[in-house]
Every structure is written in C-alpha cells, then in structure tokens.
Amino acid sequence: MDLLLTPETKPFGIAALILCGLVAIELAGLIIGISASSIIDKGFGGHVEGHPGAHPEAHEGWLGGILGWINPGRAPILIVMMLALGAFAASGYAIQSVAIAWVGALPALAASAVAAVAALLLTRAGSRLVARLIPRDETYAVDEADLVGLTASVVIGPLDGGKPGRVRVQDRYGNWHFLNARAADGHGPFAQGRTVLLADCRNNVFIAITATDDLAQGR
Helix, strand or coil: CHHHHCHHHHHHHHHHHHHHHHHHHHHHHHHHCCCHHHHHHHHCCCCCCCCCCCCHHHHCHHHHHHHHHHCCCCCCHHHHHHHHHHHHHHHHHHHHHHHHHHCCCCCHHHHHHHHHHHHHHHHHHHHHHHHHHCCCCHHHCCCHHHHCCCEEEEEECCECCCCCEEEEEECCCCCEEEEEEEECCCCCCECCCCEEEEEEEECCEEEEEECCHHHHHCC
C-alpha cells in the first residue's frame, strides 16, 4: 500500500485513475445505449483505413505515423488509450518495485520515462491481440444509404422535429450503429425504446417514421 501512495509512483496512480474513469464512462454508455468508443473514433476521423467511418487523411503526417505504429491491430482509439494507460501504470509500479528492492525508489520522472517506453511496446502488442479477439473486415463498411429502410430503436429521445436524438440500428453484417435521428413531419414524437423506420438521411441526420407492427415485432 505504501508503494501506491509515494510521490515516486504518483504518475502511475494518476494513469490508473484515468483508466478507471474511461472504463466507467464506456460501461455507462453501454447501459444507456451510447458507445463512447464509437464517438471517439468518429472524432478522430475513423480509427482505421478500410473500416467503417475511416478517413485516410486522418492517418497522414507524423501523428498518423505514430498512431499507426502504436496501433497495428487497428483497435478502436478508446481501447488503445485504455491499453496505454494500463500498461504505463503497471510498468511503472513494476519498475519502482524492483528499484526499491535493489537500490531504492527511482525519481518519478526517470521511472515514468522507462515506463512510457514499456507502455508503447505493450500497447502495440495489445493492439494486435485485440484485433484477433475482435476481428474486423473492410467489407463490413456500410454507407448511410445502406441503413435507410432498416428499423431502429430510440436510445435518446423523444424524437420529434426539433433537436436530433439518437437511435441504434443493426446493419446486415450484425454491426451496431448509433445514429443521429429526428422524426419526419407528421410522425412522432417517438419515446425512448420505440421502434422506428429510418426512411431517409439528410445532412447526416436520419429521418424516422412510424414502423408498422410487423416490422416492430420482427426486431
């Protein structure tokens, strides 16, 4: 317990706390039907070329080169962040434990530098492992037009003609998408949990109409 509270291990404790926070955010998002991982990936312009939402320009330049090296398995950005934080914290505590047993605790800056190098290598390896556990295929990419005509469930509503809410829809490959949507004129409002039909998409906002009983029961 003393090792967890010493100034020499403070950076690793902070990393561990941030990791716990990210895990809590992702779990909360899954409970309410919003994927924090998907939102972050879209903010980065897509986490991998050839996968849904990816944009090649997001991987150009020195930053793209670094991210590409760290993330060879093309795992979601949030997963990579978690891997990096966990690897940094674990490596740091391990380094300080060994140092204390032999020569005494290292300065926090020196231990952090060594732990950062170890974290990069571990994150790179972890990305490859995640890619094997969660296989992705570029043929799974779908366009907005592919989602029009599918039924979706309202996860943030109600959907009306005003500010868009969020719906969850499963594509033909079995992948789930969380989309901005609003009710079409003359339809709605649709409460949370209601099944709707995606009739159109305008400016990245899907237009929802009432789903017939047979479509709603077929979900």
